[in-house]
Amino acid sequence: GENVEQHPSTLSVQEGDSAVIKCTYSDSASNYFPWYKQELGKGPQLIIDIRSNVGEKKDQRIAVTLNKTAKHFSLHITETQPEDSAVYFCAASMGDSNYQLIWGAGTKLIIKP
Amino acid sequence: NAGVTQTPKFQVLKTGQSMTLQCAQDMNHEYMSWYRQDPGMGLRLIHYSVGAGITDQGEVPNGYNVSRSTTEDFPLRLLSAAPSQTSVYFCASSYTGTGNTEAFFGQGTRLTVV
Numbered sequence: 608g609e610n611v612e613q614h615p616s617t618l619s620v621q622e623g624d625s626a627v628i629k630c631t632y633s634d635s636a637s638n639y640f641p642w643y644k645q646e647l648g649k650g651p652q653l654i655i656d657i658r659s660n661v662g663e664k665k666d667q668r669i670a671v672t673l674n675k676t677a678k679h680f681s682l683h684i685t686e687t688q689p690e691d692s693a694v695y696f697c698a699a700s701m702g703d704s705n706y707q708l709i710w711g712a713g714t715k716l717i718i719k720p
Numbered sequence: 721n722a723g724v725t726q727t728p729k730f731q732v733l734k735t736g737q738s739m740t741l742q743c744a745q746d747m748n749h750e751y752m753s754w755y756r757q758d759p760g761m762g763l764r765l766i767h768y769s770v771g772a773g774i775t776d777q778g779e780v781p782n783g784y785n786v787s788r789s790t791t792e793d794f795p796l797r798l799l800s801a802a803p804s805q806t807s808v809y810f811c812a813s814s815y816t817g818t819g820n821t822e823a824f825f826g827q828g829t830r831l832t833v834v
Contacts, residue, residue, distance in 0.1 A: 705820045710762035
């Protein structure tokens with residue numbers, strides 16, 4: 608079946624440095640790619656998303672890039688802060704379905720003081 | 721606004737018992753869904769609903785039932801609990817569907833089946 612691979616599973620960076628999380632998807636019909644942040648004991652929360660007609664999107668310290676040819680998209684966090692420590696999930700729409708996402712396994716981001 | 725509210729937060733069941741996980745949203749969202757989250761596996765869709773009276777199966781529906789009698793509520797029923805259903809369960813809602821719009825998640829229910 609279709610899947611989303613997410614790397615790395617754990618990422619440790621120094622406060623102030625940048626962090627990059629990468630995802631690869633298999634369904635060429637996927638057209639929506641959200642990123643969710645999950646803090647301990649809470650549900651996931653959307654931090655940024657991108658659609659297939661856009662190559663890059665930025666929101667303050669967070670950016671997402673999409674390469675449809677390579678079926679690859681990445682999350683970039685600059686000037687990391689302690690509050691960025693969390694688990695991050697990428698996802699891709701199941702084909703062009705409005706109703707289902709295929710989720711990556713998650714990346715635990717640790718910001719070292 | 722309360723957003724998406726799940727109850728209970730924690731539950732321990734014995735094998736074979738049944739229970740209902742409650743989910744309510746106050747954002748007038750048509751789409752609601754249930755996920756389970758297991759270590760190293762991300763989120764897996766159990767069931768979803770695109771409106772009152774309409775439900776459909778997700779990736780892992782076996783052992784679970786749902787119904788949607790109102791726009792606000794979407795309960796998940798475990799018919800006969802098994803240890804394999806030990807997991808954290810999340811309810812989510814969105815305006816049209818999580819495949820193209822933001823999903824709002826509840827705080828989760830941590831279920832242990834012994």
